[in-house]
Amino acid sequence: MIESLLIANRGEIARRIIRTARAMGIRTIAVHSDVDAAMPFVREADEAVCIGTAPAADSYLRQDRLLEAARATGAQAIHPGYGFLSENAEFAEAVIAAGLVWVGAPPAAIRAMGLKDAAKARMIAAGVPVTPGYLGEDQAPDRLRAEADAIGYPVLIKAVAGGGGKGMRQVDASADFAEALASCQREAAAAFGDDRVLIEKYILSPRHIEVQVFGDTHGQVVHLFERDCSLQRRHQKVIEEAPAPGMDAVTRAAVCDAAVRAAKAVDYVGAGTIEFIADGSEGLRADRIWFMEMNTRLQVEHPVTEAITGQDLVEWQLRVASGQPLPKRQDELSITGWAMEARLYAENPTTGFLPSTGPLDRLRFPDGVRVDSGVDEGGAVTPYYDPMIAKLIVHGPTRTDAARRLAGAARGVQVWPVRTNAAFLARAAAHPAFVAGDVDTGFIARHADALIPSGQPSAAVLSAAAAAILPPAGDDPWRALRGFRANAAPVMTVAIEVAGQPYVATPDDRATAIAVDQVLFAEGEAWPFGPRRADHAGGAGDGDGALLAPMPGRVIAVPVAAGQRVARGERLLVLEAMKMEQALLAPFDGVVAELKVEEGVQVTEGTLLVRIDREDT
Incomplete structure (x- = not known):
């Protein structure tokens, strides 16, 4: 078994790996940029090494410094987490060449699945269904347009080396193809240094289905069932769940068997995810699910798979990397209940999801929820890295129960002064269409008006704020007699400010909002409040x-x-x-x-x- 582990990552995933490694008796080494020196993952590791300044290119992406840190600390293995260098074949090879254990996919598998066109060709050879499209070497604009015309619109132009929604364009008509292609190629060249593209048939009611696979060095490959990641905004996942709603046993067997074939086709070892796109217009059907790509690493959403299977996937990674066989056979794995995960981001939905950075003076989560977070109260969200604050993970006996728990968890988030998408997540999880399982990748765009908060305090928030600024009833005889004073209006009103704007509200002690230091937390949102200033002239705008x-x-x-x-x-x-x-x-x-x-x-x-x-x- 590995005895010491350097984690070539930061934040939430670093803490996640440390937690399992400590339980297994493995010594952990954290690496960090100078701006991350006080982060929780640095404190929680057994040892920590600063590897550079805040920009990732000067720290977390510096392969030479990571390897030097491993040598200096006597690390036996390196775990890349996800993102950064987790799918970098050159780094994996350098780790292995240095005599260290690479806790990740084999470099050959990373390369085989790293380019979308080559990966799809390999999948076709392995009998894995792929989305209809063009994967050819001829990248002449006229040829690409002709192929798109032949496939039939709408089509999707995708960068061969793409990911994260970059280098991707939907084209609805032949006349729009040339402009979309040029834009896609420019973005791909800037993001990946490779402007080659492929063309796919665009699925009109797409569902994003992915299967967790695992292989070991003894030739075994198993799946740990599927996840549904269809709730996306601008191709970025927002809520993930397992299993997939509407997945019957026949379709599950077909898609999971295809995922295992895909992994075996590249002699896969470790944790990986086979991503499929499904046409959900008539429900999930085995003949309408196609291979899209493979992620040769642990996924952000792996906790929902852990919840329904009862397995620790990081422990599986460490055991497989140590040369041990997979902890379970396929017939020993089963699904229990339903799990959902929501990504809590430092962003403001009311301003177009603009990022929000700054100190986390208050950061509280409700009890009874698994929270995987990279930050603690008193820390900060910086502008240098991904703005995810935490993942909220719930598990229940049924999908309806899981959705209810997730909505409640998001409503109970308290963050200030950084803005978050908690209220947006709560509305999404509680939306009748989501609860009914009516989900595809267009869900958020279709229901945006209902999901995005208005930016204005509700009547309940105003009433709670008004109540909070009044002294306790025992100290204020007029408040104690509110509604019962003779010859007086039955309702008291209070002049207040909420989020810098003036209001007149009726106090209501029964409101469920929580007031802390002149900030009111309600339904996942935060509202600064106080008595109306005498000189208030309204907000600037x-x-x-x-x-x-x-x-x-x-x-x-x-x-x-x-x-x-x-x-x-x-x-x-x-x-x-x-x-x-x-x-x-x-x-x-x-x-x-x-x-x-x-x-x-x-x-x-x-x-x-x-x-x-x-x-x-």
Whole structure:
């Protein structure tokens, strides 16, 4: 058995690996960037090594520094987690060449499945059904368009080396193909250094079904059943579950057997996921599920598989990497109950899911829920890495019960001052169509109006805020007599501010919201509140020409100057955070009266950036 393990990753997955390794008596070594020095995974490891500065390219992606850290600490093995270098064949080879154990897929398998066109050709040879499409070497635009025309629209253009939704375009008509192809190729070249693409038939009611597979060095391969990851936003998973809703025994056997064949075709060892796309227009059917790609690593959503099978997949990884056979045979694995996982992100759904960074002054989760988190209360979300705060994982006897528990877990999240998608997750898990199992990859777009919070406090929140600012009934005789005073209105009203805006509300002590230090937590949202200021003049916004920072970030462009005339819709400045750019535009024709920032400065959410005065007419 491996005795010492370096974890070439950070945050939530590093903590997850440490937890299992410690239970197995394995010494753990964390590596970290300078900005991550105080993170929980660093404290929880037996030893830690700083490998560089905050940008991943200067730390977590530096293969030389990772290997040097392993040598310096006497690590016997390296676990890459997911993301970063987890599917980098060159790094895997370097680890093995250094005499260390690589807790991951064989380099040959990573290469075989790393390019989508080659992987699909291999799957065809192995008898695994693949989506109809074009995988050819001829990348001439005319040839690609002709193939798309032959397949029939809509089609999907996908980067051969793509992933994470990058280098992917849906095309609905032949006339739109050329422009979409050029855009896709530019993005693919920038993201992966490879502009080659393939063409697939676009499935109109797509379901994202994936199968967890595991292989060992003794030639055994098993599956641990399927997961459904159809709830996505911009090709990024939001809620995952296991098993897949609507999956009957015949279809499950077909898709899981196909996944095992796929893994065997590349002599797979370790944890992997075979991803399929299914046409869900008539329910799940064995003849309408096709291979899409393979992820040659542990997946973010692996906890739902652990919940329904009762297996620890990180323990499986470590045992297989140590040369042991798989802990279970196929006939020893079964499904118990239903599990769901929601990804809690530091982002604000009411502003187009812009990222939110900053301190985590409050970070609380409800009891009775598995929470895999990379941060603790008192820490911070930085702009350097993925904005996921935690994964909320629930398990219940039925799908309906699991959905109810997930919605309740999301409602019970308390995070401040960083914004999160908790209320969005709660609404998604409680939506009647989701509870009924009516899910596909278009679910969020179809139901966006019902899922995205309005950004305005509800009547219940206002009532709770009003109640919270009043003294206890025992200290206030007028409050104690509310509704019973002679010759007085039966209802008391209170002037308050919530999220910086003035309101008049009726106190209600029965509200379920929780007030902590002038912040009200309700239904997964956080609302700062207090008594109405005497000088309150309302919040600044587009109407008065004051533009505030919609997210914390760095100003990367300021194309205007003070005193300059601007037209409505003209770009005033550009913010960047977590590799996302947000342009702020002039709300009307006018003159730049104030310019508060310059290129290169960091700003916090709500900072006044620029003010436009209307021109006299």
